[in-house]
Amino acid sequence: MQSFLARLLRLVPAVLLVACGGLLAAEKAPRPDVLVIMPDQMRGDCLSILDHPAVRTPHFDALAREGVLFRRAYTTVASCKPARRSLLTGLYPQTSGVVGYAGRPITSPTLPQLMADAGYATALVGRNMHQVPRKQSHGYQTRLLSSLYDGVDDGNDYDTYLEKVAPETDGIDKLIADLGLSKNGWEARPWPLAEEHHRVAWIVRQSRKVLADSAPDRPLFLTASFVAPHPPLFPPKKYFHHYAAAKLPQPAHGDWVDWDALSPKGDRVGHRVLLQGEPLRAAQAGYFGLIEQIDAETAPLVEEFKARSERAGRPWLVLLIADHGEMLGDHGYFRKCEPFEGSANIPFIIAGSPELGFRPGLRSFRPVCLEDVMPTLLELGGAARPELLDGVSLAPALRGANCEIRPWLHFEHAKCYSEAQAFQALTDGRFKYIWRPADGREHLFDLENDPREEHDLAKDAAHRQTLETWRATLIERLAERPEGFSDGERLIPGRPYPPLHPLKR
Numbered sequence: 001m002q003s004f005l006a007r008l009l010r011l012v013p014a015v016l017l018v019a020c021g022g023l024l025a026a027e028k029a030p031r032p033d034v035l036v037i038m039p040d041q042m043r044g045d046c047l048s049i050l051d052h053p054a055v056r057t058p059h060f061d062a063l064a065r066e067g068v069l070f071r072r073a074y075t076t077v078a079s080c081k082p083a084r085r086s087l088l089t090g091l092y093p094q095t096s097g098v099v100g101y102a103g104r105p106i107t108s109p110t111l112p113q114l115m116a117d118a119g120y121a122t123a124l125v126g127r128n129m130h131q132v133p134r135k136q137s138h139g140y141q142t143r144l145l146s147s148l149y150d151g152v153d154d155g156n157d158y159d160t161y162l163e164k165v166a167p168e169t170d171g172i173d174k175l176i177a178d179l180g181l182s183k184n185g186w187e188a189r190p191w192p193l194a195e196e197h198h199r200v201a202w203i204v205r206q207s208r209k210v211l212a213d214s215a216p217d218r219p220l221f222l223t224a225s226f227v228a229p230h231p232p233l234f235p236p237k238k239y240f241h242h243y244a245a246a247k248l249p250q251p252a253h254g255d256w257v258d259w260d261a262l263s264p265k266g267d268r269v270g271h272r273v274l275l276q277g278e279p280l281r282a283a284q285a286g287y288f289g290l291i292e293q294i295d296a297e298t299a300p301l302v303e304e305f306k307a308r309s310e311r312a313g314r315p316w317l318v319l320l321i322a323d324h325g326e327m328l329g330d331h332g333y334f335r336k337c338e339p340f341e342g343s344a345n346i347p348f349i350i351a352g353s354p355e356l357g358f359r360p361g362l363r364s365f366r367p368v369c370l371e372d373v374m375p376t377l378l379e380l381g382g383a384a385r386p387e388l389l390d391g392v393s394l395a396p397a398l399r400g401a402n403c404e405i406r407p408w409l410h411f412e413h414a415k416c417y418s419e420a421q422a423f424q425a426l427t428d429g430r431f432k433y434i435w436r437p438a439d440g441r442e443h444l445f446d447l448e449n450d451p452r453e454e455h456d457l458a459k460d461a462a463h464r465q466t467l468e469t470w471r472a473t474l475i476e477r478l479a480e481r482p483e484g485f486s487d488g489e490r491l492i493p494g495r496p497y498p499p500l501h502p503l504k505r
Helices: 004-009 014-019 058-066 078-088 111-117 156-165 172-178 199-213 236-244 277-312 370-380 463-477
Strands: 033-040 067-068 120-126 140-144 220-229 315-319 348-352 362-364 409-411 423-427 433-435 443-448
Touching: 033 277, 058 277, 058 315, 058 348, 078 111, 078 370, 111 120, 111 220, 111 370, 120 199, 140 156, 140 199, 156 172, 156 199, 172 443, 199 220, 220 277, 236 277, 315 370, 370 409, 423 463, 433 463, 443 463
Parallel strands: 033 220, 033 315, 067 362, 120 140, 120 220
Antiparallel strands: 067 348, 315 348, 409 423, 423 433, 433 443
16 A cells, blocks of 8 residues: 555646655656657647637646646758757757758667666657667667658558558558649648558557557556658648648748749759649648647557556646658748748647646746657656766756756758758847858847748848847857857858768767
């Protein structure tokens, strides 16, 4: 039978335990079960709790009301490989040397491995973490895969399933091609098969099975990793048709964009396109429809996860996060790899059971990033912290502490689509400063008064001092970078900017 003190510990918020000093230190609350819900390429503004004009996410909204929503959360490199690496390692790109879309074997401890070392059962269902070598589990003891880029060498459990239940499709890649879709394009169609066979539904079903099959006496670290809303844009018919008929928002229209240079046909190799009319409506219907599908499908998973933890006498923690966002026509862009909010800003919600002492309904505008996930979960899960770690534990902020997480956040992306696309950026949650290393172009945005970044303040005389202050900060930040972006006195454009540079030791 649980002692009176043990029962008390499950009722008293952790923030109060800290205030009590050593009085209650003898017995600690059990480590929480952890569920990570990770859409791919989901924008940070696509939550109805943020008053998005179209998207419906009632279940994600409920998580935000139960926990904390970090509105100024960013990916430090806005493409999948480096972003997922940051999540796994807690290391900034300038530390790992992966500053663009490229792979490099991970040699530092990973979040799943450290959780496993601490006694957690670890499982990944859905999209893999897109690292090299692809066969490496990175600490996930169980993997059931359904990925954009899973090859035959590391299996594709979903493709095997689809070939069994719908052999006429000849696999997911052939189905995508037959629909006239691609894995990176803005074309969209409704899913042609029964909804239960959709990849999102399969990932949730397998995640629920992992819950049911996992030993109740061992804490669980489960990542439900979705391909959606990353293209191909093919939500079930009910979602696609709802948004195709709905009133949808216009993309952000920056006064700094050369709109006459854009084509409605777009650059099929790159990411510049003037999305408008029916192509825009279809892309939005596909994208928003996939987000609502994930929200609806994960609702029973979250409830079963909570119930399992409560039966085991453990706290629970649910994290909603994405690797990066999607421009979706904003400023004449599609896809990612950009410093603007559509691409770089991500959803970041952490909810937990009362024992964890989180402040329900709290909304933070301090800059946080993917690297903060690892130290936060290691602390809350009682796992060892590696010596080298750039991220910051958000546990105090989750409990309402009015502490500065960091004064500003640095994020970047090396050349991907073109030399002009590469960027360096800084934000403190209020202002965002952007520098393009190719030609030295600068942007300055006031995110509080201009959240869609439609008015560039870089040439506004009233903001000259603000611009110079941010420029000086970036000069100092880049002074020791191997690319030679800064000599300590000025920023130097035109330097080569490859996606990999030497590891920082």
